Amino acid sequence: MFSTSLLSFVLLLDSVVAAPSTTDSIEATATVPFASTESNTILWLPDADPSEVKPIRGGLGSSVIGPDNVPLDIENADLFAPPTTDHGSVKNSKWPFSFSHNRLQTGGWAREQNLNVLPIATEMAGVNMRLEPGAIRELHWHVTAEWAYVLKGKTQISAVDAEGRNYLDTVGPGDLWYFPPGIPHALQATDDDPDGSEFLLVFDDGTFSEDSTFLLTDWLAHVPYEVIERNFQATSPEAFAHIPEEELYIFPGGYVPSSSDTAPESPQGQVPLPFSFQLSKLQETKLAGGSVKIVDSSIFNISKTIAVAEVTVEPGAIRELHWHPTQAEWGFFLEGDARVTIFASTGNARTFNYQPGDISYVPAAMGHYVENIGNTTLKFLEIFKTDRFQDISLNQWLALTPPQLVKAHLNLDDDTISKLSKTKPVVQGPA
Numbered sequence: 449m450f451s452t453s454l455l456s457f458v459l460l461l462d463s464v465v466a467a468p469s470t471t472d473s474i475e476a477t478a479t480v481p482f483a484s485t486e487s488n489t490i491l492w493l494p495d496a497d498p499s500e501v502k503p504i505r506g507g508l509g510s511s512v513i514g515p516d517n518v519p520l521d522i523e524n525a526d527l528f529a530p531p532t533t534d535h536g537s538v539k540n541s542k543w544p545f546s547f548s549h550n551r552l553q554t555g556g557w558a559r560e561q562n563l564n565v566l567p568i569a570t571e572m573a574g575v576n577m578r579l580e581p582g583a584i585r586e587l588h589w590h591v592t593a594e595w596a597y598v599l600k601g602k603t604q605i606s607a608v609d610a611e612g613r614n615y616l617d618t619v620g621p622g623d624l625w626y627f628p629p630g631i632p633h634a635l636q637a638t639d640d641d642p643d644g645s646e647f648l649l650v651f652d653d654g655t656f657s658e659d660s661t662f663l664l665t666d667w668l669a670h671v672p673y674e675v676i677e678r679n680f681q682a683t684s685p686e687a688f689a690h691i692p693e694e695e696l697y698i699f700p701g702g703y704v705p706s707s708s709d710t711a712p713e714s715p716q717g718q719v720p721l722p723f724s725f726q727l728s729k730l731q732e733t734k735l736a737g738g739s740v741k742i743v744d745s746s747i748f749n750i751s752k753t754i755a756v757a758e759v760t761v762e763p764g765a766i767r768e769l770h771w772h773p774t775q776a777e778w779g780f781f782l783e784g785d786a787r788v789t790i791f792a793s794t795g796n797a798r799t800f801n802y803q804p805g806d807i808s809y810v811p812a813a814m815g816h817y818v819e820n821i822g823n824t825t826l827k828f829l830e831i832f833k834t835d836r837f838q839d840i841s842l843n844q845w846l847a848l849t850p851p852q853l854v855k856a857h858l859n860l861d862d863d864t865i866s867k868l869s870k871t872k873p874v875v876q877g878p879a
């Protein structure tokens with residue numbers, strides 16, 4: 449008697465709460481077949497034996513019998529043998545700095561990526577620069593802001609703002625600088641590292657070119673000598689007689705600056721908001737499968753147009769399915785091997801693979817994930833043209849949406865719904 453009434457109570461509950469929703473949701477999508485459950489993993493890793501590398505997935509494709517650039521096929525497994533979930537077209541989203549023309553100078557080099565070489569990247573451009581100890585990236589300015597992440601060694605930065613307030617600092621590995629648009633500045637490697645320094649520069653305009661900045665020497669070489677003398681109130685005709693005939697760009701300074709150097713005393717004082725930030729000292733947020741550090745103008749106050757997330761993803765883990773509501777993402781890969789699929793709406797999706805030194809670009813609002821496909825920690829930078837970092841987590845969105853509504857779309861059971869995460873996972877550990 450008792451057990452019968454309990455059973456009918458359970459059945460009643462079931463019919464009120466669960467049964468109708470399941471029935472409704474299946475009916476709602478009955479005209480559309482279910483998506484494939486093929487795992488669609490990457491078919492080989494960057495250390496693959498070339499004989500295993502063939503554009504064949506399941507019953508599709510065939511071997512290459514003509515000329516072929518095999519090392520690039522190995523590095524780009526998901527272009528050569530794409531997952532069957534890829535479809536339609538997405539503009540190329542990978543630019544290895546190795547493909548950039550390198551500008552070799554005495555004491556260093558610089559190579560750039562901009563809209564000319566990566567047409568998808570409309571909002572930001574990047575430069576990779578190397579300076580030997582004492583080498584100088586000459587005094588210059590440009591109409592875009594300049595954001596930097598130091599890759600190795602230390603760089604002394606100096607600048608003066610429009611009020612005549614100055615700034616000088618030595619910026620080390622994993623740390624940042626930012627110069628607002630038009631602010632004159634210079635960079636010089638110290639000898640804290642015997643090799644000098646190397647850094648990544650990001651500009652908040654996809655058309656930026658490192659070769660068309662305003663340089664001190666280039667300007668003065670194009671001003672009548674008599675005007676230079678009058679401008680600086682020269683007391684001797686020889687005073688400005690040895691300025692260079694053309695730009696120096698990157699050149700040996702003839703001395704090596706010290707980490708303890710300070711800026712010349714300015715009667716106007718120092719800039720009120722520092723132009724550098726110690727990202728390396730910031731406490732990381734630990735996550736199930738990795739970590740994240742976010743620096744935007746809420747803590748690096750001057751950095752009004754560039755924000756960064758420095759992300760690590762452990763082997764087998766994934767930077768979750770997400771998008772950025774209004775900002776494009778300019779990415780740079782520091783360590784490890786990554787796989788990213790960009791969803792561009794209207795059925796368009798394409799998967800790319802990235803190695804250290806590669807740039808990625810995801811236009812605003814396009815859904816994506818970043819999977820660690822290697823055996824070592826994956827570390828990369830997500831860079832945005834914005835004053836505040838923002839992302840939308842697919843998992844959190846679904847967890848905070850009425851369950852019936854989610855079920856009606858995806859036919860999930862209650863157990864699966866209950867495991868959705870109401871807080872952002874950001875990085876998910878191995879399943």
Ligand SMILES: *[C@@H]1O[C@H](CO)[C@@H](O)[C@H](O)[C@H]1NC(C)=O
Nearest residue numbers: 720721722745746747748749
């Ligand atoms: C940066 O902004 C925050 C929040 O407005 C403030 O607490 C902090 O003092 C500012 N830092 C500097 C160096 O002005």
Ligand SMILES: *[C@@H]1O[C@H](CO)[C@@H](O)[C@H](O)[C@H]1NC(C)=O
Nearest residue numbers: 493494495496785821822823
């Ligand atoms: C990772 O380790 C496995 C097993 O040791 C090996 O088969 C695989 O090739 C390695 N992958 C990479 C990218 O090193």
